[in-house]
Amino acid sequence: MALPDLTSHHVNYLIWRYLQESGLGEAAVMLQRAWNEDPQSLPFAPYIKAHALVSLVQKGLHYHELEHSIDKEGNAKAITSADYFFGPLEAQKTVGEKSTDQAVSPPATINGTELKSRGIIVPVRHETAKSPSPAEEVDGDGDVSMGIRADETQDQEPEAPEAPEATHPTPTTGPSVGVQISPAKAADLSPDTAILHVANDHVTRTLWRPWDPTVVVAAGDSFCSIWKLSSSSAPVEIKLVENEDDSLVSAVSWDPTGQKLAIATYNDLSGTVSIYNVDGYALDLLPEMPMILTGLHWTPSGSHLVIVASNSKTTELVLYDPYSEFVPPQAIDGLIYDLSWSGNNQAYVSGDGSVYQCDVDSGMIRVSREFQSDSPNTIWTYIRCANTGNSSVAVAASSETASLWIPTHDMRLDDTHHGDITAIDLYASPQSWSPLQKGQKIILTSFSTDSTVKIWNIDLDEKHFDCIHCLSLGSSIPALAGGLSPDGYALAASSKNKLFIWNTERGGNAMATWTMSGPEEVKTEEGPDRAVNGQNGSADLPDRSLSWDTDGKKLAIGFGQQMAIVNMQR
Template sequence: MDLTSHHVNYLIWRYLQESGHGEAAVMLQRAWNPNPQSLPFAPYIRNHALVSLVQKGLQYHEIEQSLDEDGNPVPMSPSKSFFGPTPFDLDSYKPPQEDDRQGQVQGLSEDGQQRAPSPTKGQRPSHAANGLAAAEPPLGAKKVSKGDAANGDGGVMEIEVNGVNHDQVMTPGIKSQSPSELAVDVDGDVAMATEAHEDQEPPAPPVTFTLTEGKSIGVQSTAKTPDLGACTSTVDLNVGRPDHVMMATWRPYDSSIFAAASESVCGLWKLPGLSDRATAAPVHERIFDSHGDGSWVTALAWHPSGDKLAVAVYGTEQRGSIQMFDAEGNAVDILPDAPGMIVGLHWAPGGSSMLVVVSINGNSELTLWDDSLKSAELSADLVIDGEIFDATWAGTTQLFVAGSGFVTQCGTDSGLRVVNRFESRISSTEWSFVRGTKRAFSAVAVAVSSPATSIWVPTHDMLLEDIHDGDITAAEIRPEPLTQEAEASSSLILATSSIDDTLRIWNVNLQSREITNIHTLSLVPKVPVLTLAFSPDGYAISAATVDTVAIWNVDRGGAPLATWTAPDTREAKKATTNGDVQVGNLIQYRCLAWDSDSKRLIMGYGSQMAVIDIQRRAANGVFDET
């Protein structure tokens, strides 16, 4: 078999994940292949494959050096060692303590010597980084002391997890063995015969997994969480009215343009280029302004291609209208009016169809608008009794809508039609959020009730109640690459936020029908978490309070990777005599939006928006978790 760069990159990518260097793995993934698991050989690679391959290579090298041309044993001198004759003293390369960290520059100590990566104080190693299980040492492998390993007499190959070394694969010493003494291991490869050592080290303590049930304790740090203020700019609506940012959305495949809307205005913002960020201001194009006439923006949605933006407005005539704009803010199309308030615009993934949800006198109408046909009227394809609180696509031909006591599944392959209607156990339960995806090659709906604090998976008859101690404010499914492997999976990751001051991450296993809490995260004690958003690459999750944003690694949880706090909070927090934090006007609205490259994040608060440049902060080492 020919060894290609894809094979090597994949092994390195897997090693970075298994050793806990998640940010480095993501950077390699972005530079090399957005979905390494889609490579045809990926399913056959075992855990810790790179370490195993290097270890076997070192064994073969030592075998080669210990035999002459005729296969007779010859003395193995230190000069023939692959890494040279100088012994490697692990004690001399211990990670630097907190006091020496200020003298480091990109991994260099004060004396200019290269140092090993230092673990975060209090950090726990994980053998299950990014869902990959830890490999066990081979049966019959013996531990050897550091003294035996010093000069090649015995080698201990170690896996570094989050900066902490763990004995993983053992290399017995070579004592001029003949070919007849060589053994074959379980993989069919040549291995050395092992010798017992009397001064064996005690077995290593069990590793604490960071993906735990309940309160997240993984990768805690006593160091101050990095602040994103230096890479955050603020944009104001500048409308002269007490408007509140309700919606914000990035243009697909473009990290320089986003749309945002308050109750009465909607606009497009174009951010300056990298070289002009320090001096240039964003360019703003206002595309709708009610001028205080009582009409307001009710929905925003970019076409998946990013070519046009649909904006829905509810007017004083109690009718809804939709207008299309291009990325420059020019009006390019006007759709027929709707006979009520348009409460949802949902483009089909990768298609030209858009689901339009209209609320009329307590009932709802669903219309599938085909942008390529441009019908003369916006007529209802389906009428649903009761209010529709949310809608979602699951693939390109299936969608779900949620209301009080029900989730309805619709198909679009032969016009909009009802495929199934799921009734919840309590008919009055308001299913505030519904998210769709595909698993095991079938459509999946996950509904979340804000007042009942429940998760319901109607397509698989799963229900978990009382998941929070207060109303739920947001719910999202972790994005995954649209691959055949992802669709064949039987589990998904869901996140929910609540006014009980927590963000919770859940594993939803469709096969075992179990919903398990794997992380419980908090921004500020006793301050509601008002919204959340996954980065499109699935690596990070962000959440917001009234004036604070925090970002975590999804797999690890624990302490935030970074935070941002508004320099002047519009809705002030007040400290009581006992030191608790209270928030005036408890139920407030916040919006969060990641760009499609997972490089920038918007938070809307009051009449302002914070634009956080994650890429610039990551380049400065803020997300270096070593």
């Protein structure tokens, strides 16, 4: 039977898999982009076993050794140092020992042991590297390590048993250590940044229109405007709220289609919701409610809008449907601080000491389950959700205690930062991200006033938070706002006068920055600031807002009375 031709696709795929298995995720992505966007779609891909490239090279080395162990007549002959493919044995040992520490082989056994691939997102573990024993180097086909010959293993002393893995989170003191070499100098985004003076009040919210990188909303306590951007003409502002009647803006939200913009205002402890189209024309005005409206949340389908209305003692979740009659709201004792959807019909809200699961059905919203934390007085400031295919994952964060809590999976981690948490973001990678991983990767980012941003890999099966990167903004530079790009490739953090952008996988040094300069830096500090409890007690820190556009190619940053539009397409 004739052997099939070996093509560049076969070789590239084996190298790509090897890079994945070795934890060199960024190098694998670079090869993938230059060669094939979806290597797993190749017809032979399902038949390639783990460590195929290493196994194939080992077989070739055995054949090379066998070829040099017989003469032309087929008689056995002694092998000299010059006959070995990699030279003398001593040179092979040196290479083998070094390569073990540098993760040439992934940290997994081959016979019957589950492969612990690190995939695209590579955890950085602060553990002492353990050299595999000869038994661990033998695969199912009888191939042995390139670094140790079989006839040398008998005289070696048995290795000490491996220490059990620590259950405490990975230490995260100090800056992140990337898997690949980080850029020596971050790219300067200033040439690709436009500055807009948007109001005489602080910008507290920036919000891109979904699927439209030319329309962005800027809002503050006393104003809200739609800005239409153009590469060939000056930006056009459409003013929606100008504080002429002393109404204050409390929430802003685009529907998922970008056709409706909901704006909540309040005056004399009464709240109103107005809905506009992209051109600023009013589409609907909801009845006034005798409460402060603190949140507007469209369902992922855009068919409903949940309004969070609060007073000093009670919060109501009001479901708005333009085609249905008024339905009774869902009342919850205490305050609600955040809401996140896990699907069209399910959301999670965070409050004082509890997280609530809410279901939307038959035009109504109701609490179906309450998760109570161990500390009833803890304020769960933020909540984010993701779907893993089999279940929903809800992650809550307490700003003041710097605690992370996953009530849906009974996981909690306290003292994650030395200062207040100022933002969190969650990303569930698709199962096709890495051919080696089982299920999805849950990536969580937390931003803090302690001058760090942390990237966590959440293992739901083992109930473990693994801090894979601790990113530093610099001494006494708090992260005031931040978020992941929609594809999870990058994350951005805004400080008082600087923007940092990192590669999520690599971590390390920032790959791009933008710094305010000149008169803009002075204007930033004008107007009221909000109080944030920092690492050393209470400190006055300015509001910052940051949002990615849908394609992850532009950022809108609110600072002072201005908004920066950062274009990263170049």
